Amino acid sequence: MRKTGNMENQRRSVTIRDVAETAGVSVSTVSRVLNGKVDVAKETKNHILSIIDDLGYSTNLAARSMRSQKKNLIGLIMPDIAYPFAIEVMKGVNRAIAESEFDLLVYTSGDVRKRGRVTSEQKYITLLAKSISDGVIVVAPVASEYNIDKPIVSIDPVMSHPNYPSVHATNYEGSRAAMEYLIGLGHKRIGFINGRTELESANRRLSGYRDALKKNGIPIKEELIASGDYTTETGVKCGRQLLSLKNRPTAIFASNDQMAMGVYQVAEEMGLRIPEDFSLVGFDNISESKYLGLTTVDQFISEQGYGAMQMLIQIINEVPLEKQTLKVQTQLVVRSSCREYHES
Amino acid sequence: MRKTGNMENQRRSVTIRDVAETAGVSVSTVSRVLNGKVDVAKETKNHILSIIDDLGYSTNLAARSMRSQKKNLIGLIMPDIAYPFAIEVMKGVNRAIAESEFDLLVYTSGDVRKRGRVTSEQKYITLLAKSISDGVIVVAPVASEYNIDKPIVSIDPVMSHPNYPSVHATNYEGSRAAMEYLIGLGHKRIGFINGRTELESANRRLSGYRDALKKNGIPIKEELIASGDYTTETGVKCGRQLLSLKNRPTAIFASNDQMAMGVYQVAEEMGLRIPEDFSLVGFDNISESKYLGLTTVDQFISEQGYGAMQMLIQIINEVPLEKQTLKVQTQLVVRSSCREYHES
DNA sequence: TCATATAACGTTGCCGGTATCATTACCGGT
DNA sequence: ACCGGTAATGATACCGGCAACGTTATATGA
Numbered sequence A, B: 001m002r003k004t005g006n007m008e009n010q011r012r013s014v015t016i017r018d019v020a021e022t023a024g025v026s027v028s029t030v031s032r033v034l035n036g037k038v039d040v041a042k043e044t045k046n047h048i049l050s051i052i053d054d055l056g057y058s059t060n061l062a063a064r065s066m067r068s069q070k071k072n073l074i075g076l077i078m079p080d081i082a083y084p085f086a087i088e089v090m091k092g093v094n095r096a097i098a099e100s101e102f103d104l105l106v107y108t109s110g111d112v113r114k115r116g117r118v119t120s121e122q123k124y125i126t127l128l129a130k131s132i133s134d135g136v137i138v139v140a141p142v143a144s145e146y147n148i149d150k151p152i153v154s155i156d157p158v159m160s161h162p163n164y165p166s167v168h169a170t171n172y173e174g175s176r177a178a179m180e181y182l183i184g185l186g187h188k189r190i191g192f193i194n195g196r197t198e199l200e201s202a203n204r205r206l207s208g209y210r211d212a213l214k215k216n217g218i219p220i221k222e223e224l225i226a227s228g229d230y231t232t233e234t235g236v237k238c239g240r241q242l243l244s245l246k247n248r249p250t251a252i253f254a255s256n257d258q259m260a261m262g263v264y265q266v267a268e269e270m271g272l273r274i275p276e277d278f279s280l281v282g283f284d285n286i287s288e289s290k291y292l293g294l295t296t297v298d299q300f301i302s303e304q305g306y307g308a309m310q311m312l313i314q315i316i317n318e319v320p321l322e323k324q325t326l327k328v329q330t331q332l333v334v335r336s337s338c339r340e341y342h343e344s
Numbered sequence C: 001t002c003a004t005a006t007a008a009c010g011t012t013g014c015c016g017g018t019a020t021c022a023t024t025a026c027c028g029g030t
Numbered sequence D: 001a002c003c004g005g006t007a008a009t010g011a012t013a014c015c016g017g018c019a020a021c022g023t024t025a026t027a028t029g030a
Helices: A016-023 A026-036 A042-055 A061-067 A084-098 A117-131 A171-184 A200-215 A233-245 A256-269 A288-290 A301-314 B016-023 B028-032 B041-053 B059-065 B086-099 B119-133 B171-184 B200-215 B230-244 B257-272 B287-292 B301-316
Strands: A073-077 A105-107 A135-139 A153-154 A165-171 A189-194 A225-227 A252-256 A279-284 A295-298 A325-326 A332-333 B074-076 B103-108 B135-139 B152-155 B168-169 B191-194 B226-227 B251-254 B279-284 B295-298 B325-328 B331-333
Touching: A016 A026, A016 A153, A026 A042, A026 A189, A061 B059, A061 B119, A073 A084, A084 A105, A084 A135, A084 A288, A084 A301, A084 B301, A117 B059, A117 B226, A135 A332, A165 A171, A165 A200, A165 A301, A165 B226, A171 A189, A171 A200, A171 A252, A171 A279, A171 A295, A171 A332, A189 A200, A200 A256, A200 A301, A225 A233, A233 A256, A256 A279, A256 A288, A279 B251, A279 B257, A301 A325, B016 B028, B016 B041, B028 B041, B041 B287, B074 B086, B086 B103, B086 B135, B086 B257, B086 B287, B086 B301, B135 B301, B168 B171, B168 B200, B168 B301, B171 B191, B171 B200, B171 B251, B171 B295, B171 B331, B200 B226, B226 B230, B230 B251, B230 B257, B251 B257, B257 B279, B257 B287, B301 B325
Parallel strands: A073 A105, A073 A135, A135 A153, A153 A165, A165 A325, A189 A225, A189 A252, A252 A279, A279 A295, B074 B103, B074 B135, B135 B152, B152 B168, B168 B325, B191 B226, B191 B251, B251 B279, B279 B295
Antiparallel strands: A105 B103, A295 A332, B295 B331
């Protein structure tokens, strides 16, 4: 029973020593009971357990972490926690966690802009990994080298690094598929909204865009490529930019669904209808897209989280990985945000 | 540069001692530099900082936690991480975190069914709280007493406990509002899908249902009350149960949106249209509801998370709370899932 | 009967930090 | 030359667990 603000009272919490004293045994004996070792008489064991219950003792994670190797804890590090991609990853990781012996600790500093990017990322990875977990999964990491002796798996990294296992979607192929679809519908003037350029995913999607146009003999116009950063706000900004062109694009390919949602907003603002006035394709297939009727490239984010977690568990258990890189296949999901275009 | 599976190599990670040795100073000096204390010559400080950079040292969270009081870390404990309520709470907490000096650690064991409920909850609260955080927020906790000397704030607890600060919505009022709305539309035969009965929120919503009927002179029929547990699956189950009654209800009040989504599924299955064949009201206003056009009671979940975090920060900073309980007002959001009913 | 095995428990050192106190060096003032 | 004060740094005692090792007591076997 805690009262607010009685800090001078500083009631030390119950330690293993208190338990030992109360039970009239040594610290080690209590420790053995806690860790389920065999060298304890059944009587003593039960006695200690009841004392533990009485005192409400529970082990101190920090102290334990310092001594023992296995922590049964996985760290998941994300730049931000409150956007659809992160949430989907969490769901997948969570599913794998539920099937495993591990628990999950999700770490975030709340907002990227709060601190320098690479520094904080490295700092917290090390913090979590070295300190209290058996390994970490990093989402959209920017750094490419870490000095930790703990397993790391990254999702959607800056660059596929041969030394670190990573998971990513077939971004290029997905992008190509979306473009081929639009081109197949007769679109030639297709706007593109780019993502965070420091991430490999964004670059590959852009390449897909460019290559598809090239392959189909459509000239690439730089004015049709707007630079966003995967957030809804830049989706709005870029949407406005593209739709305000004197010669408006007949279709827009937003390199993720969140930005596509921004484009929906702009369309409403400007009184344009989708797909009547222009077609729209996204990338990700987040849960909202279904309701919006957005045609998009599913990259099975949750599967990526699940896969990353499984790879991590393998590494922890020292089972060699077949491949350092897990590629999750993308798939075009056709809904109602596109339609054929015929030149007038 | 880590290679997979060289565990026997066991390269010890860089400790503060290594830094001290390399820099030719004492451990304490390094510690002072790390913690930004003033008593260090600028020269020494820079020297040490560069060594730290060279060696790639970073502090061990576990070790630090054991000695220092302030950890600048908040723990958020949830039974499960992958359902809309939890996600909304996280968003709110995250927002408060971003504005503060604290970082966030979200803890979950992946699946409630993995372990005994109360036991594991207590275990992990203590683990996180005693060990590495300054305080914790617990979502939908089942236990009512904890033996920790760290601040705890709970969201949607089993029972409002006078000794623990908690946050919850005005569940009763919200439920009443939804019911008055349905009754106002002319509905008399209203089905109710109950939530997790061990939670206070569920009981209050049920009370609201009962009282509203009573106040309006409508007899309560127990066959119209189905018992779910806030999951979509039980929404489906209960929806089927209610809609299969020989005398079908003209409206259903699902005590949360997830279960309402289950009812949508059932409606589709059975070829029933909403609101033409029956009206539907939910509770929560999760993000999906907007797209479904579900009329629901907004309980501003994200605000609850935000508020809980602010209370926690206050307690940590030993600012007395005005009230131990933060009530977040609910609000009926009318969309398109209901319509008037006239007896034939 | 005695030697040895083994069960049961105690002692102790260590992990990687932080906090406190002690120490040193250097300064100006008298 | 001596003193006192202060800035900079060092030495050391913890923190709360875990594990190796040491010590008993009892059982087992010859």
